[in-house]
Amino acid sequence: MDNTAKIDALQLMLTDLRTRNEPIRHKAAFRGCQPEFQALVTKLIQQLESELLQEKQLSRESQVAH
Numbered sequence: 183m184d185n186t187a188k189i190d191a192l193q194l195m196l197t198d199l200r201t202r203n204e205p206i207r208h209k210a211a212f213r214g215c216q217p218e219f220q221a222l223v224t225k226l227i228q229q230l231e232s233e234l235l236q237e238k239q240l241s242r243e244s245q246v247a248h
Contacts, residue, residue, distance in 0.1 A: 185241040192234040199227050 210219035 185237055185244065189234065189237050189241065192230055192237060196227060196230050196234065199223055199230070 207216070207219070210216045
């Protein structure tokens with residue numbers, strides 16, 4: 183996958199996860215799993231942020247190499 187495309191995809195996913203999706207949050211609250219849901223969202227954001235940083239570093243390194 184092209185580094186730029188992967189960076190863009192990661193940034194879009196992070197934006198999506200950070201956006202308050204009220205219908206989903208209401209469903210989690212109704213099912214009684216709001217804390218678990220939020221913990222998973224937080225974990226996913228951390229993982230994706232880490233991957234985004236790695237991809238940006240790889241991209242910078244490949245630009246320097248060329």
